[in-house]
Amino acid sequence: MNILLTGGMGYIGSHVAIVLLEAGHHVVLYDNLCNSDAGVLARIAKITGKEPIFMEADVRATSTLTETLKNHAIEAVIHFAGLKAVGESTQKPLAYYANNVEGTISLLESMSEVGIRTLVFSGSATVYGEPQYLPLDEAHPTSATNPYGRTKLYIEEMLRDISLSDPSWRIVSLRYFNPAGAHESGLIGEKPTGAPNNLMPYMAQVATGELKELSVFGNDYPTPDGTGVRDYIHVMDLAEGHAAALSWLAGHFGWHAINLGTGEGYSVLDMIAAFAKASGRDIPYRIAPRRKGDVAACYADPGKALRELGWQARRRLHVMCEDVWRFQRRLPRP
Ligand code: NAD
Ligand code: WQD
Numbered sequence: 185m186n187i188l189l190t191g192g193m194g195y196i197g198s199h200v201a202i203v204l205l206e207a208g209h210h211v212v213l214y215d216n217l218c219n220s221d222a223g224v225l226a227r228i229a230k231i232t233g234k235e236p237i238f239m240e241a242d243v244r245a246t247s248t249l250t251e252t253l254k255n256h257a258i259e260a261v262i263h264f265a266g267l268k269a270v271g272e273s274t275q276k277p278l279a280y281y282a283n284n285v286e287g288t289i290s291l292l293e294s295m296s297e298v299g300i301r302t303l304v305f306s307g308s309a310t311v312y313g314e315p316q317y318l319p320l321d322e323a324h325p326t327s328a329t330n331p332y333g334r335t336k337l338y339i340e341e342m343l344r345d346i347s348l349s350d351p352s353w354r355i356v357s358l359r360y361f362n363p364a365g366a367h368e369s370g371l372i373g374e375k376p377t378g379a380p381n382n383l384m385p386y387m388a389q390v391a392t393g394e395l396k397e398l399s400v401f402g403n404d405y406p407t408p409d410g411t412g413v414r415d416y417i418h419v420m421d422l423a424e425g426h427a428a429a430l431s432w433l434a435g436h437f438g439w440h441a442i443n444l445g446t447g448e449g450y451s452v453l454d455m456i457a458a459f460a461k462a463s464g465r466d467i468p469y470r471i472a473p474r475r476k477g478d479v480a481a482c483y484a485d486p487g488k489a490l491r492e493l494g495w496q497a498r499r500r501l502h503v504m505c506e507d508v509w510r511f512q513r514r515l516p517r518p
Pocket of ligand 1 (some may be wrong): 190194214216217241242263264266267283
């Protein structure tokens with residue numbers, strides 16, 4: 185199949201590209217490199233022995249996107265492109281609406297024009313807002329607590345509307361829980377620009393000594409050890425979930441939401457212990473106040489993904505930590 189990945193040079197997209205190339209698909213990466221670098225291409229080629237096609241452009245450049253879809257006879261799109269930092273979205277909401285919502289409108293226009301009707305969207309568990317019950321299944325009410333989350337929610341509504349307006353669409357929103365980990369080669373992984381916002385990349389930089397200590401945001405949550413609990417999913421499991429979703433769409437019309445998570449929750453202290461063990465390094469930490477907007481616990485009911493896609497996460501927490509550590513050690517130190 186000829187598949188275009190918007191935002192395909194980024195953290196999740198590059199891992200999905202590997203899985204698709206290894207399965208024999210033709211892959212076009214379409215990315216403006218606002219949060220990634222062109223070096224990813226050579227690393228994907230080194231891992232897979234195949235170089236994907238790369239087009240440096242913005243998803244909002246509708247005519248360029250349309251030409252790219254035509255020129256490469258694209259049959260399906262996976263839409264990763266967007267901005268994703270929750271804190272930044274509260275400071276620059278318009279940048280988030282422009283990139284994420286306007287970007288998706290542009291993509292849908294291009295796909296409509298060319299007649300491509302198969303789309304996998306990078307959704308997020310953030311659309312569940314404050315959990316009303318756990319584990320979170322796809323029927324849980326949706327809401328948003330910040331501009332980033334609102335863009336994901338609005339995009340899902342748009343995708344639902346477009347699939348109702350034309351029943352030939354086949355769309356799945358994959359609602360990711362907490363993606364973490366790296367490819368086992370250590371060649372690609374999550375490389376935040378500036379200080380990391382998320383737990384795993386922050387911990388990895390504490391382990392190398394680049395950052396002094398980790399602040400644990402709150403130890404008075406109603407969880408077993410008082411720290412926040414999340415469903416961390418290995419990025420390669422997540423990537424395999426995209427391949428399964430694409431195959432599944434061949435037999436399904438309409439818009440669908442499917443969780444990609446493990447169903448297991450780990451606390452911040454569990455994560456520190458696991459990373460310390462995998463790296464053989466100390467992870468100095470101190471208890472800090474709660475971070476605004478954080479929930480106590482968030483983990484998936486992954487049953488629908490298993491029932492529908494025949495997919496479930498396979499890689500355990502220690503593998504995730506070992507893979508992040510291998511990637512982190514290979515990075516040039518600043
Ligand atoms: P990332 O920033 O590493 O990748 C996104 C890629 O999109 C980058 O390469 C960036 O350069 C590109 N991009 C951004 N805006 C663009 C535009 N207007 N035109 C073209 N390219 C553009 O992020 P990621 O972690 O790989 O996330 C991918 C998707 O998954 C995002 O939509 C994100 O919201 C979603 N998601 C991520 C997480 C997570 O924790 N990483 C969780 C849930 C959902
Ligand atoms: C995990 C846990 C923190 C950093 C975010 C987005 C979400 C989704 C995934 C895109 C929490 C604690 C963290 C630190 C800490 N992204 N923590 N010290 O907030 O669950 O999810 O990424 O859709 O929308 O909000 O992930 O990795 O930031 O935090 O104690 O320095 O680690 O409080 O309990 P989060 P995270």
